Amino acid sequence: MRDSVDLLVIGGGANGAGIARDAAGRGLSVLLVERGDLGGATSSASSKLVHGGLRYLEHYEFRLVREALAEREVLLRLAPHIVWPMRFVLPHVPDMRPRWMLRAGLFLYDNLAKRVTLPGSEALDFRRHPWGAPLNGAATHGFAYSDAWVEDARLVVLNARDAAARGAEIxxxxxxxxxxxxxxxxxxxxxxxxxxxxxxxxxxxxxxxGPWVMQALEDTGVQAPDRIRLVRGSHIVVPALYEGSQAYILQNDDRRVVFVIPYEGRFTLIGTTDVPHDPASGPPRCTPEEAAYLCRAVSRQFRKPVTPEDIVWTYSGVRPLHDDGAENPSAVTRDYVLKMDRSAAPLLSVFGGKITTFRRLAEDAATQLCEALGQPRPAWTAGATLPGGDLGGRTVEAFLAEAARRYPFLEPARLRRLFHCYGGELDAVLGHAQSAADLGQDLGGGITERELEWMVRQEWVRAPEDALWRRTKRGLHMTEAEREQFARAFQQVRQAA
Structure with a gap:
């Protein structure tokens, strides 16, 4: 355990882990501290999207959208196992936004930044296109466009792992x-x-x-140079509403949008809300009002209505948005602001940001910190894959086909699930197992002793929920009794590891 470093990073979310990785790669000695689990708060409670933010165009945030769209391409390249393309369907509701406005917005979205891997937008006739089948017929036309999915909690862990590989202490x-x-x-x-x-x-x-940036400033004795607004975003998970890999972005009657996204094979993820959050009320929770709001938004346009009784899981996170003075929480900027105090020893504080642009934020922060320490070093992360992101030049499907030949005892769904956790490190996790028995006991939800040992030794898993709800989402596939059984087995595996 180090007692002297160049840089202390407070916070183990996407921004903190990204800064630690970038700074360690530039030669700084780095210590990152996280009071809970990596990605245990906001960074594991997102809508799981790497996207430009189509709705931000209405607020004229063209620079933010352009930067986010460019980062979308970067992350698709650097972490293809946890970031992958997703097609979004946008029904046109005439009494909300006119069709010309949607078409113009999508044209900008297609062209603000260079697209390398993703197809552009297209108009859809739901009377003929199969993607109209889940809808109730109120919208006869719409559009489709591209964005990307991200395993958000794993993004944090992989940044921390790469930081540690480059000398950082986590x-x-x-x-x-x-x-x-x-x-x-x-x-x-x-x-x-x-x-x-x-x-x-x-x-x-x-x-x-993140949400505790102001508290951390208070603990340093430095006056806060800016303010944040805490906005709660809640999501609900229900049994799958439709078949297919397409997601939907619904215009709601309050002019917000709600995402409807295929989730974990058997479920649909619906979110999010934008509600001011009072930290005095305790940890964020999806309120009955928020759940009802999301159910109504989907039921208004989907053939199959959603009720609160359908909900199998909810999660909520607090977004620490930079306070730009906007009255409507949905209009508050998702851009980040970095404040550097050099009046004595350097202190850099992060206000706001979104998971899509975490790497750019970290790059900006590391550049400023290196300069403040008199050790300027070039940026490097735009071309460096995250752990598991190097597939040896193969496509995802080619990698999976080869892995299926090496591990014929793994059914396709389990193999794909493991790939989307570990990517090119699959062999290291499985240890070149020759049979299912070589992986040890199935502890629940398909997590074997071998996989849990990896998470404990390599990914800082310290509690059952770290494994079930952040490193994986297997807790969603288990009963309460199975989760309790996993918790008992977890203690034995952790002690042995």
Missing amino acids: RVRTAFTSAQRGADGWTVTLTAEDGATQTVRARAIANAA
Whole structure:
């Protein structure tokens, strides 16, 4: 355990893990601390999309959309196992936005940034096209366009793994408690899960604490240079509403949009809401009002109505949006702002941001931090795959076909699930197993002893929920009794690992 580093990163979400990775790759000694699990808050509670943000065009955020669309192509290239193309269907509801406006918006969306891997938009006649079948017929026409899906919690973990491979130290369940500033560095107090404290020295601090960015600033004794607005986004999961890999983006009567997305093979993910969140109310939860709102939005346009009784799972996250003064939470910018305080030892704070642009945010942050420390180094992450992202020049389907020949005992659905977790590291996880028995006991939801050992040793899994709801979503496929059984088995595997 280090007691002196160039850079302390507070927060193990997408931004914090991205900054740690980028800075470590530029030669800085880095320590990242996360008081809970990696990606345990906002970064695992997103809509799971790498997208430009079609609706942001209405707010004239062209630079943000352009940057996000460019990053979409970058992430598709660097992490094809956890980021993949998805086609979105946009029904045209005449009394909301006129067709010309949708067509113009999609033209901009297609052309603001260069598309390499994704097809452009197209008009659809739902009376003839099969994608109109799940809809109730109120909309006879619409459009289709491209964006991408991301396994958000795994994106965080893979950035942390690459940071560690480049020399960073990652400490989960370790809280940043306080810091005293000097002319040449920070004296920082950290508190472990068991209550033990440690003092470390850091030449600079990156405050990427997300919803807790203001609290972290208070703990440094530095006056906040800006403000954030906490906005809760809730999602519901219901049994699959339709067959097919296409997602839907529905215009709601309040001019917001709601996504309807195939999820985990057997389910449909619906979200999200935009509700001001009071931290005094406790951790974010999907309220009955939010659940009813999402059900109504889908039932208004889908053939199969959705009721709160259909919901099998909900999750909520708090977006720490940079406060730009907008009255409507949906209109608050999703852009990020970096504030660097160089009055003594450097302190960089992150306000806002979205998961799609986390790499660009991290690149900007690392550049500023290196310059502040007098160690300018070139950016590098745009061309470096994340762990598992190197498929040896093969397409995803070619890689899967070859893996099926190596592991014939794995049924296709399980193999694909493992690929979308581990990609090119599949052999390392499975250890060149020759049979299902070589993977050890199935602990529930298809997670074997071998896979759990990997997550404990390589991915900082410290509790059953880390494995069931963040590294994977297998908890969704298990009964409460099975999850309890997994928790008992988990303790044995962790102790052995």
